[in-house]
Amino acid sequence: MNYLSHLYLSFGDESITIGNFIADFVKGKKYLDYPLGVQKGILIHREIDNYADNHPIFLDGKRRLAVEYRHYAGVIMDVYYDHFLSKNWSDYSKEDLKVFCQRHYKLLNDNQSLLPERCSYLLNYMESGDWLYNYQFLEGIQFALSGMAKRTSFKSGMEKAVKNLTDDYDRFEQEFQAFFKEILDHIHNFTDQIKSK
Numbered sequence: 001m002n003y004l005s006h007l008y009l010s011f012g013d014e015s016i017t018i019g020n021f022i023a024d025f026v027k028g029k030k031y032l033d034y035p036l037g038v039q040k041g042i043l044i045h046r047e048i049d050n051y052a053d054n055h056p057i058f059l060d061g062k063r064r065l066a067v068e069y070r071h072y073a074g075v076i077m078d079v080y081y082d083h084f085l086s087k088n089w090s091d092y093s094k095e096d097l098k099v100f101c102q103r104h105y106k107l108l109n110d111n112q113s114l115l116p117e118r119c120s121y122l123l124n125y126m127e128s129g130d131w132l133y134n135y136q137f138l139e140g141i142q143f144a145l146s147g148m149a150k151r152t153s154f155k156s157g158m159e160k161a162v163k164n165l166t167d168d169y170d171r172f173e174q175e176f177q178a179f180f181k182e183i184l185d186h187i188h189n190f191t192d193q194i195k196s197k
Contacts, residue, residue, distance in 0.1 A: 001048050001183075002078040004132050005085055007104050008092065009048055009187045016041035016191070017104065018111050020048075021123075025116040038114060040194050047190050048183070052078075057179040061172065065164060072156045079135070079144055080165055084176040086136035092180075101132040138162055 001009070003021070010017040019034065019041020026034070031042040052058045058077060065073035089097040105127045112120055126132065134140030142162045149158040165172060 001052055002082040004082040004135055018114055020045045022115055022119050025119040051186055057175045072158055076161045080172055081176050082135045083141050084173055
């Protein structure tokens with residue numbers, strides 16, 4: 001899952017949101033250096049990724065993309081799923097997407113002291129291009145994938161992956177809807193368990 005999904009799956013808890021956002025930049029047991037709520041957000045982020053990486057629907061999408069994009073297929077799937085979440089936002093939230101995005105940019109900027117340096121740089125880049133809001137548009141997906149392609153060590157071809165999405169759009173969207181219902185239930189339950197500890 002990509003950034004919009006991780007923020008959404010924090011369910012409005014600010015400390016968990018911060019942890020969920022920074023988790024990719026916090027390796028191993030380094031998460032223990034953070035306040036307890038942020039620690040829980042990091043663990044929830046890891047559970048989201050683990051759940052997605054082992055879910056048959058997500059794995060099938062990755063398998064189809066891997067023919068062309070090899071180990072970058074999962075990254076592309078993450079972006080596709082943020083696209084479908086943002087495109088169908090009103091099915092999942094009563095809050096306007098633009099308001100949600102601006103509120104989260106502000107929360108993260110207000111807590112810069114908790115953001116690793118590379119994460120802070122990413123936030124600045126993300127906010128300037130309003131990635132979270134623009135994921136709903138194919139142009140926003142193209143921008144995100146092209147940016148990722150430029151930052152990979154090897155030629156990934158990710159900048160071409162919008163065509164794969166449009167060629168198989170209905171199937172990917174239906175798969176997302178089935179998958180997201182299941183991950184919502186799973187992360188709600190996981191969050192309840194981790195908050196009670």
